[in-house]
Amino acid sequence: MPKQVDHRERREAIAHALWRVVEQQGWPRATMREVAREAEVSLGQLQHYFSSRTAMLTFAMEFAADQTSDRVTRGLTGLDQPPRPRDVLRVVLTEMLPLHPDARATSRMNAAYVLEALHDPELRDVASVGLRQGRDTVERLIREAMADGHISADRNLAIETDLILSLTGFTPLLELGVIKPEAALAAIDQHLDRLFSPAS
Amino acid sequence: MPKQVDHRERREAIAHALWRVVEQQGWPRATMREVAREAEVSLGQLQHYFSSRTAMLTFAMEFAADQTSDRVTRGLTGLDQPPRPRDVLRVVLTEMLPLHPDARATSRMNAAYVLEALHDPELRDVASVGLRQGRDTVERLIREAMADGHISADRNLAIETDLILSLTGFTPLLELGVIKPEAALAAIDQHLDRLFSPAS
DNA sequence: GCGGATATAAGTCACCTGTATTATGTCACG
DNA sequence: CGTGACATAATACAGGTGACTTATATCCGC
Numbered sequence: 001m002p003k004q005v006d007h008r009e010r011r012e013a014i015a016h017a018l019w020r021v022v023e024q025q026g027w028p029r030a031t032m033r034e035v036a037r038e039a040e041v042s043l044g045q046l047q048h049y050f051s052s053r054t055a056m057l058t059f060a061m062e063f064a065a066d067q068t069s070d071r072v073t074r075g076l077t078g079l080d081q082p083p084r085p086r087d088v089l090r091v092v093l094t095e096m097l098p099l100h101p102d103a104r105a106t107s108r109m110n111a112a113y114v115l116e117a118l119h120d121p122e123l124r125d126v127a128s129v130g131l132r133q134g135r136d137t138v139e140r141l142i143r144e145a146m147a148d149g150h151i152s153a154d155r156n157l158a159i160e161t162d163l164i165l166s167l168t169g170f171t172p173l174l175e176l177g178v179i180k181p182e183a184a185l186a187a188i189d190q191h192l193d194r195l196f197s198p199a200s
Numbered sequence: 201m202p203k204q205v206d207h208r209e210r211r212e213a214i215a216h217a218l219w220r221v222v223e224q225q226g227w228p229r230a231t232m233r234e235v236a237r238e239a240e241v242s243l244g245q246l247q248h249y250f251s252s253r254t255a256m257l258t259f260a261m262e263f264a265a266d267q268t269s270d271r272v273t274r275g276l277t278g279l280d281q282p283p284r285p286r287d288v289l290r291v292v293l294t295e296m297l298p299l300h301p302d303a304r305a306t307s308r309m310n311a312a313y314v315l316e317a318l319h320d321p322e323l324r325d326v327a328s329v330g331l332r333q334g335r336d337t338v339e340r341l342i343r344e345a346m347a348d349g350h351i352s353a354d355r356n357l358a359i360e361t362d363l364i365l366s367l368t369g370f371t372p373l374l375e376l377g378v379i380k381p382e383a384a385l386a387a388i389d390q391h392l393d394r395l396f397s398p399a400s
Numbered sequence: 401g402c403g404g405a406t407a408t409a410a411g412t413c414a415c416c417t418g419t420a421t422t423a424t425g426t427c428a429c430g
Numbered sequence: 431c432g433t434g435a436c437a438t439a440a441t442a443c444a445g446g447t448g449a450c451t452t453a454t455a456t457c458c459g460c
Contacts, residue, residue, distance in 0.1 A: 023318075023319070024319055026316060026318070026319050028227070028228040031418080032417080032418065032419090033416085033417080033418095042438065042439055042440080043439085043440090044437090044438060044439050044440070045437075045438055045439075047418095047419080048436090048438075051419095052418080052419080053417095053418065053419090108315075111311075114372050114375070115226065115227070115308075115311055115312060115315060116226060117376065118226070118308065118375055118376075119223070119224055119225055119226050127376055128377060131372065131376055135378055135379075156386075156390070159383075159386055159390050162370070162373070162379055162386075162387040163387050163390070163391060165370075165373060166366055166368075166369040166370050166373075166387065167369060168369045168372075169365065169366040169367060169369020169370070169371070170362070170365075170366050172314050172331065172368075173331065173335070173362070173366075175314070175318055176317065176324065179362055183362055184362070186356075186359055186362075187359050187366065190356070190363070191363060194394070199399055231446080231447065231448080232447080232448065233446080233447080233448090241408085242408065242409055242410080243409085243410090244408060244409050244410070244411095245407075245408055245409075247448095247450090248407065252448080253447095253448065253449090
């Protein structure tokens with residue numbers, strides 16, 4: 001065999017290049033040629049690792065989701081073990097918002113993905129399931145926190161779950177510089193303070 | 201002059217066609233030819249009303265913003281005069297979320313616009329200013345409600361403003377059917393209840 | 401009525417796209 | 431020592447794109 005190469009590694013490098021293109025020029029400009037240029041490989045080489053544009057985009061999306069998940073996991077290691085429910089929710093939220101370069105890259109990929117999923121029945125199902133799983137995770141965290149007495153039992157589980165998820169609405173405000181990262185964090189902390197306070 | 205025609209009306213009809221294309225096929229597919237087909241006019245005719253694709257998209261965006269603003273104004277007429285601050289905030293939020301066809305069309309245009317603005321310096325400024333104005337409006341509403349005693353004076357104005365705006369984060373959850381409109385409304389009402397309750 | 405601004409249609413152009421094809425280089429293994 | 435799977439590169443192609451030009455029809459105001 002020839003210059004044996006780590007396929008996975010190559011594909012991830014290309015995915016990173018794709019992220020940069022999407023971040024700097026937008027999803028529609030993420031063409032085969034542009035990504036190849038950004039990744040500093042030939043068009044033919046890119047096609048060797050991704051047989052179609054769709055395959056490339058799909059991989060880059062799954063990779064982004066994995067990376068976000070990894071960042072959350074990593075963010076939890078710095079906390080008390082087991083971590084307090086409030087801190088877990090805080091890490092999940094801060095890693096989903098574009099508060100630092102890595103998170104911003106995956107956040108933009110995710111935004112483009114959701115927008116694309118709205119009019120593509122196949123993608124729609126995938127995105128829908130993914131988002132639903134995310135919601136289920138948050139819901140489970142809150143349910144357990146209620147069971148353990150960290151959150152008042154007279155709260156409505158579904159409503160509190162949805163309110164937590166709605167905090168991702170800071171994304172466009174942060175991206176366009178309307179609010180500062182500290183303001184988003186202050187609002188998140190305020191909301192979590194109320195959620196984990198005795199009063200309803 | 202020939203078959204004198206209402207330019208404004210024509211452009212709005214084309215903008216509506218553009219909305220439909222964006223809603224059904226996405227922003228990148230909103231090409232001159234596709235919009236002309238959807239609007240049932242010839243390509244030459246479309247170019248007669250919009251000299252470039254950018255001009256068409258820009259007009260459609262401004263029109264979407266105007267329409268949203270109009271819907272809010274119209275939504276306020278059914279309320280007590282002067283309307284209670286809580287109701288005003290509720291109308292603003294419900295008209296920004298994709299809870300009915302008109303709002304969904306403008307919501308999707310707005311999403312595509314913001315995504316585009318992230319990597320286009322010129323659009324970025326326009327979008328940024330628009331969003332900031334929206335935030336200022338909400339902030340003013342809350343400040344007045346605090347001055348009038350509807351909202352406890354020990355609340356933090358900036359934080360409460362940002363938390364209200366974050367409720368637009370329901371958009372992707374609604375669009376992908378992860379939560380139902382009633383759930384979003386319940387969460388909004390819950391948040392407003394807390395904001396307008398005596399306790400901090 | 402008729403000149404001329406307006407409206408609509410049709411065709412053309414250079415460019416970019418995703419994909420397919422082909423050619424050439426590389427090197428582990430029988 | 432090749433042979434064959436893998437890697438890289440270069441090119442071709444059909445289709446769609448925005449913008450432009452040209453041609454024709456329409457009908458108000460003089």
